[in-house]
Amino acid sequence: MSATTTTKPADKAQAEAAAKAALAKKREDAALAAKIEEYRRDVPPGIGEVEAELRAKIDELKRKPPVNLYAAIHKAQAQIETVRKNSENPHFKSKYATIDEIWETVRKALNGAGLIVFCTIETRGDKKELTTHVAEIKSGEEVSCSFPIVAQATGPQAIGSAMTYARRYTLTALLEIVTGDGADDDGEAAENHNHTQTAKNPSASAAADALGF
Numbered sequence: 107m108s109a110t111t112t113t114k115p116a117d118k119a120q121a122e123a124a125a126k127a128a129l130a131k132k133r134e135d136a137a138l139a140a141k142i143e144e145y146r147r148d149v150p151p152g153i154g155e156v157e158a159e160l161r162a163k164i165d166e167l168k169r170k171p172p173v174n175l176y177a178a179i180h181k182a183q184a185q186i187e188t189v190r191k192n193s194e195n196p197h198f199k200s201k202y203a204t205i206d207e208i209w210e211t212v213r214k215a216l217n218g219a220g221l222i223v224f225c226t227i228e229t230r231g232d233k234k235e236l237t238t239h240v241a242e243i244k245s246g247e248e249v250s251c252s253f254p255i256v257a258q259a260t261g262p263q264a265i266g267s268a269m270t271y272a273r274r275y276t277l278t279a280l281l282e283i284v285t286g287d288g289a290d291d292d293g294e295a296a297e298n299h300n301h302t303q304t305a306k307n308p309s310a311s312a313a314a315d316a317l318g319f
Contacts (some may be wrong), residue, residue, distance in 0.1 A: 127172035160310045176218035179217040179240065179249075183281065185215035191286040206276045212281060220244060225273060227255070236269055251276040 182282065189211045191201040214224035216223060220243045228235050234255040241248035259263040 123311070146216060168297040172242070172245070172249070173246040175240075175242040175247035175249060178242045179281065182212070182215040182221055183217035185218065186212050186281065186283065189278075189283055189285045201286070205270050205277075208277060208283060208285075212277075212283065216240075223242050223277065225276075227269075236276065238273060238280060240280050249280060251280045 172247045189203045189208050192200050192201045192207045193204050222241050222243055224239050224241075226237050226239065228237065235252050236255050237250050237252040239248050253276045255265065255268045255272055257268035259265075279286070
């Protein structure tokens, strides 16, 4: 007598489900392969070489000196005269050029050379820093100089004074602006008035005098 093997309905259903899943997976793989092949046909030959060439040109542009900006600053500097020191700091008994006087002296020369000046403020850690930017309008090339906003007092007047101080020094540094004779040290307003004036570093004072500050 021979034995007969019967398949249970549950086993048959599982087998059919597995077969359907395998067929669906095969169809998905075929569709994905077709899309990849279509993409390969649409991509022009040598696209890798073109991309590498573009990257090389971008790197070259990044290394290229901002010649338009340099030329514009050179043109402006030829027109900028010495800035007169129009204000006096009674605490330090010294004269200095205000930001208004500096800007009024350089504004026309900068505009004529196609240069724009603007400031930004950034937070670095627990400190704030003012950055003055000088940009050539047509090319977008720019150079910048940063200075910390240091005010020992927390009131708005002291902070505003420290910002003005930073604007003055960054602008004069960027454009190599020369002020009139005498020392320039009006940073007292950005500091606490309850302090004792300390002696200046001789070498620092000599450098400041040489720069006209």
